[in-house]
Amino acid sequence: MKYEKILALAGIGLLLLQGCGEPAPGGDAGAAPTKAAEIQSQSPAQVPETRWEALIPADWDPQAMFKGVDIDSFDDNDPRALDLMLKLRQAWDNAPVNMALNGKPVRIPGYVVPLDQQADGIREFLLVPYFGACVHVPPPPANQIIHVLASETIPLQTMSxxxxxxxxxxxxxxxEMGKAGYRVQQAQVKMFEE
Structure with missing residues (x-):
């Protein structure tokens, strides 16, 4: 694959990270921590929607390494393109997380990237914010991937x-599909219906 195409895919991922909209009403990441027992007792409908943008620390700029770089000037075999991709992958794999969300209840929509496909469904998967993430190059930053361990096996498919x-x-x-910065254990998983 040409480096230009790889960089274009990275750029699309960056645009998707930025264009996801405003934080959900009532989704206060700075609220006092909730006890695990209280979280478990809440039905999913009681938990306000968590937006993907909330998982990114406010001071992290995923495009910082592209500032001042003229990507259009790169040829297919330009070593600068490979170097930039390696730096991008390293930065995204180590992307900072929003520590204020640790231990918080979440209800977040996303796409399924299976980690344990079984005959009756999936129990472990990565949740990602946009279609094709982790399946195509490159995966999103770690702060945009949630490792999910469902409370039961669910009949899902890739990109459900x-x-x-x-x-x-x-x-x-x-x-094998990407590096996650977050995890949800004993997750309740429901098909997305608008």
């Missing part, structure tokens, strides 16, 4: 659209 509810943990995990 779902709501995930549970307690968000700041926990890095490395999988």
């Amino acid at each position: 659209t779902v709501w995930v509810s549970g307690t968000l943990e700041v926990m890095r995990s490395e999988t």
Whole structure:
């Protein structure tokens, strides 16, 4: 694949990260921590929607390394393109997380990237904010990937659209499909219906 195409895909990912909209009403990331037992007792409908933008620290700029770089001047075999892609991948794999969300209840929509496909469905997967993430190059930043361990096996397929509810943990995990910055265990998973 040409470096230009790889960089274009990275640029699309950046645009998607920026263009997701405003934080959901009532989604106050600075609220006092909620006890795990209280979170477990809340039904998914009681938890306000968490927006993907809330998972990105306010002071992190995913486009910082592209400032002052004339990507259009790169040729297919330009070593600067490969160097930039390697730096981008490293920066995104180590992307900072929003520590204020650790231990908070979440209800967030996204796409399923299976990690344990079984005959009756999926129990472990990555939740990502846009279609094709982790399946195509490059995966999103770690702060835009949630490692989900569902409370039960669910009949899902790759890129199914779902709501995930549970307690968000700041926990890095490395999988064959991408590096996640967050995890939700014992997650309640429902198909997304508008």
